[in-house]
Amino acid sequence: MRLDLKMPGKIIFEEGCLSELENCAARLTDNIFIVVSRTLLREGKLDGVLAGLKQKNIKYTVFDGVTGEPSPQMVDEAVNMARAAGCGAVAGVGGGSVLDLAKCAAALINNEGGVECYLELTDSPRKLEKEVVPFIAVPTTAGTGSEATKNAVVSSVVKGYKKSLRSEKMMACAALVDPELTYGLPREITARTGMDAITQIIESYTSKKATPITRALSIDAASNFGCLLKAWEEDEHAARKGMCYLSLISGIALANGGLGAAHGIAAGLGALYNVPHGEACAMLLPHVMRLNIGLCQEDYDRLAFKATGYKSAQALIDYVEEMNNKMGIRSRLGYLNIGDIDALSRASMGSSMSGNRVPLNIESCAEFIKGII
Ligand SMILES: [Fe+2]
CATH class of the missing domain: 3.40.50.1970 (Rossmann fold)
Structure with a gap:
């Protein structure tokens, strides 16, 4: 190794x-x-x-x-x-x-x-x-x-x-x-950037390129997921600090352990439809988790336990969806009126995609995108 x-x-x-x-x-x-x-x-x-x-x-x-x-x-x-x-x-x-x-x-x-x-x-x-x-x-x-x-x-x-x-x-x-420096950040920025960090932790933990060190960092940081809502709702300073830590660790983990399909497709959505990065990651994350659940069940169970206290992959997906819902982040891509799905799929094949547990090529990614419109 x-x-x-x-x-x-x-x-x-x-x-x-x-x-x-x-x-x-x-x-x-x-x-x-x-x-x-x-x-x-x-x-x-x-x-x-x-x-x-x-x-x-x-x-x-x-x-x-x-x-x-x-x-x-x-x-x-x-x-x-x-x-x-x-x-x-x-x-x-x-x-x-x-x-x-x-x-x-x-x-x-x-x-x-x-x-x-x-x-x-x-x-x-x-x-x-x-x-x-x-x-x-x-x-x-x-x-x-x-x-x-x-x-x-x-x-x-x-x-x-x-x-x-x-x-x-x-x-x-x-x-x-x-x-x-993050105290008083507007809610919209808090929501988007915070969901980006959470997506980075989940994707780096389950990435094909993850290493024992990046996984140790990611799983430990998952206990800070709950800081996002406190930072978003109350601008609580301890929660802001927790989010800064989460973000830092997610950066180290992704730089050394890769990401997954949520980041892959987020790149395509950003390039072709100008969707802000964190918002795209947040929308895609629950769908990508459902796609990967067969291969990532145990990993999601562990992350869920750290984040929510329940050792259940489904609990983690529900948790992410609830957070998105509360913060007003959309759950599907329909509002973007995506015309050329193949073009979006092609634009999603960057380096992040190669870390996804379920391998996706241009055809299978296009099918996946169709399912979440
Ligand atoms: Fe990101």
């Missing part, structure tokens, strides 16, 4: 640890590129860090142009800015899209050309031959786990794709997980 575990070089998980960003940066560079969500910047949440960098004579360039999932144009604009400023490290402070864009910038500052020629699932994608500059990840939502993954998702609505820039070199050198 071969084990090969990759995770951020350093992980700090603590309320208020955003303040450590300036010290982290100082150890790496005297010129940093900071990708930050516009809301956070407007709210002044980065003021202390920027003042600290100034005090330490660290130059910084701020990019706050991330709107929705990173498009190739958005990535190239940021990369050109970072190249022009001669930055030697990158920090991302924001949700999954901000972190993904920041990760691309770190990867491409020294590697010529636009992001599209490096994306997987394209004809002979280029490799990141030159040095990837150090990347610090500071998540401000609890869901994608992007702070602990080695890929960044790039979406083109115009060309109808959602592909990853992926390399082991892209793992963050430091992840600062500060639950305070």
Whole structure:
């Protein structure tokens, strides 16, 4: 058995640890590129860090142009800015899209050309031959786990794709997980990102590529599933913290153990129908669990026991459906008026799909999609 575990070089998980960003940066560079969500910047949440960098004579360039999932144009604009400023490290402070864009910038500052020629699932994608500059990840939502993954998702609505820039070199050198940054997050974002994290835990635990280490991490984190409703209903701070932990662990588990069909089809729905990632995962998860139940009964039983106290796969499916229902997430795909099911199925065959326990090809996946419309 071969084990090969990759995770951020350093992980700090603590309320208020955003303040450590300036010290982290100082150890790496005297010129940093900071990708930050516009809301956070407007709210002044980065003021202390920027003042600290100034005090330490660290130059910084701020990019706050991330709107929705990173498009190739958005990535190239940021990369050109970072190249022009001669930055030697990158920090991302924001949700999954901000972190993904920041990760691309770190990867491409020294590697010529636009992001599209490096994306997987394209004809002979280029490799990141030159040095990837150090990347610090500071998540401000609890869901994608992007702070602990080695890929960044790039979406083109115009060309109808959602592909990853992926390399082991892209793992963050430091992840600062500060639950305070998630306090007061809007309910809709809490619901979507939280269901993404839950889907990542369930799919990484049952993935064909799971390892004993990723499974140990995933099953332990499943006891935090209940934090989502408390975070969503009451913005309870302990629950927010629990969700941040769940998200971090889901990122480590998926980066090292793969995912499944919910993430596979979510990629297709995002690329072709612009469905937000977490919402797509949440809608698909119960259906994918029913599809896999024959091969995953015991795994679902164990996850169910951790999450609900009942050792029953069906209890876990019911639990997920109840959460979706409460948070107003749809249960079927009918509202999308999907015209070309084969095209959606083709767009769902990315790397996540290869981890699904029940193997799905373009034909069987199309049949499955038909059944959940
Ligand atoms: Fe995800």
